[in-house]
Amino acid sequence: MSNQIKNIVFDLGGVLVGLDEGCCIQAFDQLGCQQVSHYVNQRLAQGLFHDLEIGNISTRQFCDEVRRMTESNVSDDDIMKTWNLMLVSMPDYKKEKLMELRGKYRLFLLSNTNDIHWQFCMNELFPYQGGTIADCFEQVFLSYQMHLAKPDVDIFKEVLRLAELNPDETLFVDDSPVNIESAEQAGMHGLLNRHLDDWISEL
Numbered sequence: 249m250s251n252q253i254k255n256i257v258f259d260l261g262g263v264l265v266g267l268d269e270g271c272c273i274q275a276f277d278q279l280g281c282q283q284v285s286h287y288v289n290q291r292l293a294q295g296l297f298h299d300l301e302i303g304n305i306s307t308r309q310f311c312d313e314v315r316r317m318t319e320s321n322v323s324d325d326d327i328m329k330t331w332n333l334m335l336v337s338m339p340d341y342k343k344e345k346l347m348e349l350r351g352k353y354r355l356f357l358l359s360n361t362n363d364i365h366w367q368f369c370m371n372e373l374f375p376y377q378g379g380t381i382a383d384c385f386e387q388v389f390l391s392y393q394m395h396l397a398k399p400d401v402d403i404f405k406e407v408l409r410l411a412e413l414n415p416d417e418t419l420f421v422d423d424s425p426v427n428i429e430s431a432e433q434a435g436m437h438g439l440l441n442r443h444l445d446d447w448i449s450e451l
Contacts, residue, residue, distance in 0.1 A: 262423035
């Protein structure tokens, strides 16, 4: 990696956390929520999940909409547990790698996510040997809190502004070519994570 890089911004899903859309789809179907699993299956960028992801609706409103769409009485807890089945794991070796990198670079997280997934990540996936996500990243930037989402170039510009980063000294790691392209339009360098653990050997 170039010696000019001082900052690394990581994506979450598909880079740090493994994803299993099939498990999530199957579980929604088993709940009788096929209309909702359709959103996951088609990876729809608009609609219910998008509104949750950019903070247009709350978790409670999301659960209410799931019940309305599916004409069911499924509980908030069952909906959230099912939605979180998409998030598979974050192995300890990744946390160790992040802490190793934090000794050399300023590390940040930028994720298109929602409050349901984020709470699960903080409570279940990131804790390690008494440490928390704060031990891995200097700052965390989340779409549902920022009301912006990748690949909108504005979210990258906002991260650069809020963290006071020089884009030419900043590397963005993501599994989406479109997101990498937007980051580069904002002046950042990009590392495309084609497979889940590529970034470990690259960094």
